[in-house]
Amino acid sequence: MELIRLEGVSKTYADEAGPVLKNTDLVVEGGGYLSVEGVSGSGKSTLLYILGGLLTPTTGRVLYKGKDVYSLKDRELSLWRGRHVGYLFQDIQMAQALTVRENMVLARRFGNDKGADIEGLIQSLGLEEVADKLPGHLSGGQKRRAMTGCVLVRRPQIMLADEPTNDLDREWACRVMDLLQEQIHPERSLILVTHDPRWAASASVKYSISDGVLIHKE
Secondary structure: OEEEEEEEEEEOOOOOOOOOEEEEEEEEEOOOEEEEEOOOOOOHHHHHHHHOOOOOOOEEEEEEOOEEHHHOOHHHHHHHHHHHEEEEOOOOOOOOOOOHHHHHHHHHHOOOOOOOOHHHHHHHOOOHHHOOOOHHHOOHHHHHHHHHHHHHOOOOOEEEEEOOOOOOOHHHHHHHHHHHHHOOEOOEEEEEEEOOHHHHHOOOEEEEEEOOEEEEEO
16 A cells, blocks of 8 residues: 655755755555665755655655645644654654653544553653653653654654664664564554664665665665
């Protein structure tokens, strides 16, 4: 099952001399695990933002079930993102006034599985001792794991992970990647942006990106 498709997508920022992303075609199938490798500034994060409905392309279309998501009105686009897309940003994105557990409860409310096991995720991510603390009281690695929980509890169809193992030691990096891959099934896919060849190599479909050009790796 096709989840999302890019057709001829390019992106040029106002302060850039040329496009950051160039004439990109991409099909993401349900059950897929895609990796995108590339150096900083190559267009990886721009690609994820466009896939996730956060950044309007300069040219081209982003199709979900045949509908261009950027033709939706702002409220419709917001609802589409909330229902179908989960983001693991490089920067920590959580409500600072809510505890870890409360952040996960809030995330589940907007997700696709109202019965998702929050306590099980807290245990799987080693967050038992900090579950009732505010994000500002957590270490960098704890914040990264808590944000992972907020994404997983929503059961999104399209999981977009931008360097999701930042701030994590090797043990927790492996555990987080295992948890992300466990979410993949015929109606859910993972798109991973990484500098780390270990995680890129584990993907079923591999791409690299250089100077805004997306290249399929055999």
